Every structure is written in C-alpha cells, then in structure tokens.
Amino acid sequence: MPPFINKQTDSPMSMSDMKTGDRAIIVEFTDEELSLKLMEMGCTPGEIVTLKHVAPLGDPIAVSVSGYLLSLRKKEASTIIINLLP
Amino acid sequence: MNRDLKIALVGNPNSGKSTLFNILTGLKQKTGNFPGVTVDKKTGSTKLPGPSGTTVTAYLIDLPGTYSLQPKSIDEEVTCELLTNKSNPDSPDLIVVVADATNLKRSLYLVTQLIELERPVVLALNMIDQAPRLNSKFKIQTLEERLGIPVIPISARKDTGIVELKKILARPIAPSSKKFISADASPSAASIERYNAISAMVENIVHKEDNNERHALTHALDKILTHRIWGFACFLIVLLLIFQGIFYFASFPMKWIEELFIDFSKWGRLYLPSGELTELLINGVLAGLSGVLVFIPQIALLFGFIGILEDSGYMARVSFIMDRIMHKFGLNGRSVIPLISGIACAVPAIMGARTISNWKERLITIMVTPLMSCSARLPVYTLLISLIFPVGQRMHFFNINGIVLLLMYLIGFFAAIASAFVLKYLIKSKEKSYFIMELPVYRSPRWKTLSYTIFEKVKVFLFDAGKIIVAISVILWVLSSHGPSSKFSATQNASEKLKNSYAGNLGRAIEPAIAPLGFDWKIGIALITSFAAREVFVGTMATIYSVGDTKNTRSIREKMLEEKDPVTGNAVYSKATGLSLMIFFAFAMQCMSTLAVVKRETKSWKWPIFQFLYMGVMAYGASFLVYHLFR
Numbered sequence: 275m276p277p278f279i280n281k282q283t284d285s286p287m288s289m290s291d292m293k294t295g296d297r298a299i300i301v302e303f304t305d306e307e308l309s310l311k312l313m314e315m316g317c318t319p320g321e322i323v324t325l326k327h328v329a330p331l332g333d334p335i336a337v338s339v340s341g342y343l344l345s346l347r348k349k350e351a352s353t354i355i356i357n358l359l360p
Numbered sequence: 361m362n363r364d365l366k367i368a369l370v371g372n373p374n375s376g377k378s379t380l381f382n383i384l385t386g387l388k389q390k391t392g393n394f395p396g397v398t399v400d401k402k403t404g405s406t407k408l409p410g411p412s413g414t415t416v417t418a419y420l421i422d423l424p425g426t427y428s429l430q431p432k433s434i435d436e437e438v439t440c441e442l443l444t445n446k447s448n449p450d451s452p453d454l455i456v457v458v459a460d461a462t463n464l465k466r467s468l469y470l471v472t473q474l475i476e477l478e479r480p481v482v483l484a485l486n487m488i489d490q491a492p493r494l495n496s497k498f499k500i501q502t503l504e505e506r507l508g509i510p511v512i513p514i515s516a517r518k519d520t521g522i523v524e525l526k527k528i529l530a531r532p533i534a535p536s537s538k539k540f541i542s543a544d545a546s547p548s549a550a551s552i553e554r555y556n557a558i559s560a561m562v563e564n565i566v567h568k569e570d571n572n573e574r575h576a577l578t579h580a581l582d583k584i585l586t587h588r589i590w591g592f593a594c595f596l597i598v599l600l601l602i603f604q605g606i607f608y609f610a611s612f613p614m615k616w617i618e619e620l621f622i623d624f625s626k627w628g629r630l631y632l633p634s635g636e637l638t639e640l641l642i643n644g645v646l647a648g649l650s651g652v653l654v655f656i657p658q659i660a661l662l663f664g665f666i667g668i669l670e671d672s673g674y675m676a677r678v679s680f681i682m683d684r685i686m687h688k689f690g691l692n693g694r695s696v697i698p699l700i701s702g703i704a705c706a707v708p709a710i711m712g713a714r715t716i717s718n719w720k721e722r723l724i725t726i727m728v729t730p731l732m733s734c735s736a737r738l739p740v741y742t743l744l745i746s747l748i749f750p751v752g753q754r755m756h757f758f759n760i761n762g763i764v765l766l767l768m769y770l771i772g773f774f775a776a777i778a779s780a781f782v783l784k785y786l787i788k789s790k791e792k793s794y795f796i797m798e799l800p801v802y803r804s805p806r807w808k809t810l811s812y813t814i815f816e817k818v819k820v821f822l823f824d825a826g827k828i829i830v831a832i833s834v835i836l837w838v839l840s841s842h843g844p845s846s847k848f849s850a851t852q853n854a855s856e857k858l859k860n861s862y863a864g865n866l867g868r869a870i871e872p873a874i875a876p877l878g879f880d881w882k883i884g885i886a887l888i889t890s891f892a893a894r895e896v897f898v899g900t901m902a903t904i905y906s907v908g909d910t911k912n913t914r915s916i917r918e919k920m921l922e923e924k925d926p927v928t929g930n931a932v933y934s935k936a937t938g939l940s941l942m943i944f945f946a947f948a949m950q951c952m953s954t955l956a957v958v959k960r961e962t963k964s965w966k967w968p969i970f971q972f973l974y975m976g977v978m979a980y981g982a983s984f985l986v987y988h989l990f991r
Contacts, residue, residue, distance in 0.1 A: 304481035313551040314428035
C-alpha cells in the first residue's frame, strides 16, 4: 500500500482532476506552446479558477477564470497544474 | 490629409466590435455572439466632427476578433498582418480597440500589445452599462494615465458614448510610449510579465465581485443547457421547433405567393395578345420567378432562427456539448457552427470554418458541410414531400411533412459526420487540435441587426440565385418550346412536342444513365439545369410543366401530381422515385458557388474536384439503393 500522498506537493494536481464546483489556483503549465494560448485567454499563474460545467459526455469542461467562462478539453486542462483551494 | 484617415477596429471576439462598426458606418452586416463570426474584412465610412464645424471622413475597417497579436487562426493572422505591417495598403492611421468592460483584465492583454506597436490607439470601453462600477470619471482617468491612451466608455447596444468617441477620433492622437514587458523576455515569460503589469494596472479599478450578478442567469441557464441529459434534449427540441416553425409559419405566405402567380398567369392570358412573347413571359419568366419567390418565407425564417441561435450565445454551448462527438469524427466542437449554418447556406458556412485553427479539422469541416441540407434543397424537398405524402397527414400532433423533412436533414447530418470519419483517416496531419473557446454570456438577440441580416440574405438569394433561376428558366423555355426534328413541328400534342424539343432530346440522351435511379427524361432536364444551383430544379419543373399548358390554372405541384407514366399509367412521382430524387439532392454537389468558395478557402482545385466526385458517387449509389428498396 502506498503511503498517504499529499496532493499539494508530491503529486501535482491538474485542472482536469477538478470536480464541478471546485476552486483552485493556477500554479504552472507543462506545455509551453499551449500555455501561450491559455495565458492570452486569461489563464495565468496565480489566477483563481472555478470548475463550472462538464459537458454531457465528460469532456470538454467549462471554467470560470478572470471574470468569464472558458471552455477547454480535458487534455488541454491536464497541462495546467493547480492547487485546490478549500 | 484628413480625408484619408483610416481607422481599424480591433478587439476580442464578442467585444461588440461589429455592433460599434454598424453604428459608426450605418452599414449593416452580420454580427454574431459566437467568437469569430466576423471573418471577412468589412469596410465603411463615417463622418467625424472636425475642428471648428468641419467634418472629417474616416474609413473604417472591421477586423476579425482576436485575443492577442500572436495569431492562432487564419482570422487572427489577417488582423495581425494588417496591424503590424506598415506597408500594407490598408495599414491604419489609428487603431480603435474595443474592449468588453465586464472583462477588462483579459481585454487589456490585446490592448497593451497594440499600444506597444507605437501607433495611435484609442480604447473604446464597450458594454459600460453592464459594468456600472467601472463607469466613474476617476477610474477612467486612472486607466487613461496607466495606459497612456484615450479611454472612452461606450455602449454600442444602447448607443451611448458614441458622440464622445467620434470627437476623440477626429483629433490627432499621439502614440503612447508605454511598455509593459521587457524586450528580451521569452514568449511565455513575456505573457506572465504582461499579466502582472495588467494586474497592477487594474488595481482599484476592477473588483472580483463585479461580474457575479451578470453571470448568475448565464450560470443557471448553462446548468440546464449543458446538462448531461437536458443539454442534448434541449438541443434536439430547439432543432425540432425550428423545423416545425419554418414549415408552419412559411406555409401561409407561400400559399399567397403561389396563388398570386396563378392569378398573374390568368390575367396575362386574358389581357395580353397571344403569341411567342406572351408565352415566353408567362411560361418562361413568370414560372421561373414564382419558383424563386415562393421559397423566400422559408429562407427568411431559417436565417432568422440561425441568427438568433448565434446572437444569443447558445451556438457556443452547442459546440461545447458536441465537441466530444465531433472530435471522434475528426471534427471540432467549432465545426458545429459551420454545419448548422450549412442548413442555411454552405457558402457562408464554409467561410465560417476559418475559426477552426487546426487545418485538418477545418478541411474536413469544409469537405462535409455541403452535405448538410441547405436552404436551396428546401424548395426541392418541400415540393417532393408534398407530392409523395398526402397533405394533412398527421402523426399525433406533428405534421408528417415536417417529420419527413426533419429526417432529410438528419440524413444530411449523418452523411456529413460519416464522411468526416472516413476523411479523418485519409487526410494526414500532425498539427494539434484545440478547443479553447470563450462561452459568452447569454444575451437577447439584437433584433434590428437580425432583421437586417435576414433582409441581406434574402436579397442575395433573390438577386444572385434569382438571376440564374430566371435566366435558366428562359433558356429552358426556349429549348423546350422549339425542336430540331420534323417530329416536333408535326405533332400538336403538348407532351409529344416537349419530348421532341431540344430540351427533350437532351433529357432523353441522359435517360439511360438515370433510369436506374427511377428518373425519367423530364427529371433529367431538371437535373442538368440544377447542377448550377439546386433551387433551379423547382423553376425547371415549373417551366417544363408549363410548356403547352395554355390555361395556367394549376400550381406546379398539382401538375406534377397528375403526371403519369406513358407506358404503365402509374404516377411518375411514386414514393420510390420521389424518395430517390430527394436522396440524390441530399448528397449531390450541385452548387457552383460552393465549389468556388471551397476553391478559394483551400487555395487549390484539388479539394473542390474531390468534393464534387465523392458527393456525386454517394448520390448516385444512395439513390439507386433507395429506388430499388421502395419500388
């Protein structure tokens, strides 16, 4: 049995792991090319995101970020490392 | 010098840029709520109040919406090239950047990039009525100081602040010298740096809770409209309502138009001297014209409904709930917009595919969009459905004609996604596929803009398509009322005469090829003419069945209904032939304009030719199958 893993440090969480209603803070990106596109759409490190909706078939997702609603695929969301907020 | 003032309108998608353009120029064009609806370069001119009572004429260019000056799609490339390349003939003297006041932080990303171009920039802070907290003199002035450019709060929808904006535009404006990032930063470091600068800039100006109220309704609606069950259910209901609505509401004006043309023909017979010219007028021009005019109610309604879906913000939700399915078929959630617009007309729909940044997904969307049943097929379907299904048949409370019509549209849709699935494996690409898109706040459609859109589209249909239809109708009348052989002049029987006319010979020449599909030579003539444009079919039928008919008391439908096979004596428009013909129209690429636009968008003849062939093969095969199944 693996020992208890602290989500915040040992295994980084990505935006694709969030559940509806979760709030999180953006930490960093794992894909350089995609990060540029995401940043110009308002997803910057330090920004708070809330997962608002999940599409009927589980993908894409819609998050509220810097005052508006942004939709992106889970694959894209998985390149955004976040810290869940309580 | 002032006369040459060139102004470019730039902004994020959904910033209300096009609405402002409309107000400034008075030139009405489509403005949608879906990101990137403005795909073409639109220009117009406006009068600005110059110094001491003079007026300055300014030329405006409405550029496609973009989030940054690092282009991600063709639309954005257009914008960036024009703004950064000073030798471009359209290079503006002044940039007006339109920003959504409710979304200031994100908007400033583009604004700051534009300022760094060291050109004169004015910020039009749009939708200020929806961000009342931002609308204070102190905050606007602070923003002006921090950016180094004039900031004018406006509301394009409510028509406020426009006079102030015009005054500023007429004045000479110096470029701002502000820089927001360090020169040697890497792209991603620069983005972070830019955002830090923006965050510092909006300190004490924008507050986190500013948007909460505005978003409450959108959130509540999205909970239903993107719900795992209700989301799809609502989408289907919306589609069904549109089709029922089109059929129901259009049926009354269509009947009036039909009756009006029968009356016209009757008067013509009564009061015009009999002769070649009267025949040409009544059986050529009038018959062709009625074939065009009668479908205007349906086309107007269709464009109206699609306009409402786009403008309200619902279309973006449709992309959102459909992306997973679309992605599986080699398409993108954004492909839904071209596909649905394809119900109206494939030409603007194919241009709308420019918002898809991935070339492979865009190409597949372009290739399959013409399979969606466009408004030009509607007249054909309507006529054929009414021939093979008795009027007034009902299934519970639905009109059976409406159901069959919906089925035809579904067949088109499934053919489109099935073809996409095949193309996915045929076209190779390593480019990544994205679905990063704004879901705009729900808004009530701008009815004025909408009615102009409908008016414009109907006008285009009426004049562009109408010209071809009437011209072909006239040519056809000549070809079908004159003949080469002595057989033609020998007979007095109207149907024998048609058979031996030039058109009749042409139709009979291709009859062996189309007989396996259940089509006779009269349908053959209509098939040849409708390869220019589908809607010509009805006009051709009207002309063919009008030749030799000197009474003109019946509509085309009644004439076709009475048409009997000369050998068997059965009705020509049997279920098998009717269905086969509908399927042929559903799949065949019978539209010159679409082929031309595909050539333009793909920059090669390869794709339109491929499209013409694959759709043709599909049409022939499917019609053959349907005819033999129902015979």
